[in-house]
Amino acid sequence: VRHHQVVIVGGGAAGISVAARLRRKGVTDVALVEPSDSHYYQPLWTLVGAGLARAGETVRAQRTLVPKGVTWIRDRAVAVDPADRTVSLAGGDVLGYGQLVMAPGLQLDFDAVPGLAGSVGRDAVSSNYRYDLAPRTWEFIQRVRGGTAIFTMPPGPIKCGGAPQKIAYLAADWWRRQGLLDRIRIILVLPTPTIFSQPDWARSLEKVAAGYGIEVRYESQLVEVAGADRRAVVRDNRTGATETVDYDLLHAVPPQKAPDWLAGSPLADPASPFGYLEADRHTLQSPRWPEVFTLGDVANLPTSKTGAAIRKQAPAVVANLLAARHGRPLPARYDGYTSCPLVTAHNRMLLAEFDYALKPKPSFPLIDTMRPRYDMWLLKRHGLPAMYWHGMLRGLA
Ligand code: FAD
Secondary structure (H helix, E strand, O other), X not given: OEEEEEEEEOOOHHHHHHHHHHHHXXXXXXXXEOOOOEEEOXXXXXXXXXXXXXXXXXXXXXXXXXXXXXXXXXOOEEEEEOOOOEEEEOOOOEEEXXXXXXXXXXXXXXXXXXXXXXXXXXOOEEOOOOOOOHHHHHHHHHHOOOEEEEEEOOOOOOEOOOHHHHHHHHHXXXXXXXXXXXXXXXXEEOOOOOXXXXXXXXXXXXXXXXXXXXXXXXXXXXXXXXXXXXXXXXXXXXXXXXXXXXOOEEEEOOOEEOOOOOOXXXXXXXXXXXXXXXXXXXXXEOOOOOOEEEOHHHEOOOOOEOHHHHHHHHHHHHHHHHHHHOOOOOOOOOOOOEEEEEEEEOOEEEEEEEOOOOOEOOOOOOOOOOOOEHHHHHHHHHHHHHHHHHHHHHOOO
C-alpha cells in the first residue's frame, strides 16, 4: 500500500481544478488517479455538433494539465474502502490516503434505451455527449432537407441540463439560414414539466423554441429506437401513451448515472436512485467519512451538473479539506451556484446562472443575460474555453 496525503480520483474538470488549488496552497503530497491520456472540454461539444467548433479544439494531452508536483497515477480506481482509507486500482495497486477527493464524473448509459446503443453514430442518430459522436451530429444535421428531427432529454440528473435543447436551437437556426426550416418538423422531448428549471429563463426559452416552431413535448421521454427503420418511440409519462415517430434526425442525450463501481458503494448516497455520491450540499464533505470530499458530476447535489458549478465547488472543497486536516471548523459553503450558457443561434446566447434556491446569481449584473445576446455568444465560443484551460485548470479562476 502506497500512502499519500491527498488522493484525487478523476482528472477531469473537477479533479484537475482541485489538484491545482491544493498545490497552490502548498500541499506537497497529492496523487491523482486518472487513466486517460486525454482531457476534454465537453461544453464545446455542443458547438462541434453544430459545426461551430472543431472537435480537436476540445481535447488536450492530460500530461500538459496535471499540475507540477502532483503524482499522476495512470490507472483506474475500481474500489474505495472508506473505513480502511484505501483506493484499489485496476492494475492491482492499493493506495492509502489521509484525505480523499472523489471526482470521477458520471457514466453515460446508452443501453438504457432499447435500440439506442446500436444506432447511435449511424441511422441518423447522434449525441453530442461523446467526443467521437459530436462531429456526426453536424454531418446528420447538414443531410436533413425536410422531414422530422427529434431532440431528446432523458429523465434523471444529467450533465448540463441545457445541452439537449441547445442543439435543437442550433440545428433550427442552421435550417432557417438554409431556407429549410419550414419543411422540417422539430420535436423537443423533455422529461420535465417546464422547459428549464429556473422560471425566469424558462420564459425566455419558451419564446426561443416558439420562434423556431419547435413542438415541445413535456413530461415525455424516448423509450425505443428502431434505427434501421428510422423510427423513434416517445412516451408521454403523464398518460403512459406512446407514439411512434418517423425521423430524419434523432439527437438523443443518453440516460446518465454514477459509475457502476461506485453505485452501491459505501460512498453512494442512499437517497440517489442513480447511485451518485453523498456529500453535504454546502461543505461537500461526506457526512459519514469526514476525510472524504466529493465534487463534480459524481456528487449527488440538488443543482445542475456543470463545469461552471465545479468552478465554485473546487475552492470550497480545498478550503474545507485544509481546515479538516487541522481539525478546524469548515470555513467554505458552496451555495449551489451553477450556470448554463444557453446557445440559441449561431451568434446568440443567454446565460442562466442561479443557486440552490433558483435565485439568479449574475456574473455580469449590469447586463440582461435572460435575453439572447451576441456578447454572451462570444463568451461561450471564445471566453469560457480560455478561462477553462488557463484559469480554472490552473487553480486561478
Ligand atoms: P469529467 O470532466 O467528465 O471528468 C471525469 C474524469 O474522471 C475523466 O477524466 C475520467 O477519465 C476520469 N475517470 C473516470 N472513471 C475513473 C476511475 N474509475 N478512476 C479514475 N479516474 C476516472 N458545463 C458547463 O459548465 N457549461 C456548458 O455549457 C456545458 N455543456 C456541456 C455540453 C455537453 C455536450 C456535455 C457532455 C457536458 C457539458 N457540460 C457543461 C458539463 C461539464 O462538461 C461537466 O459538468 C464537467 O466536465 C464535469 O467534470 P467532472 O470532473 O466531474 O467529470
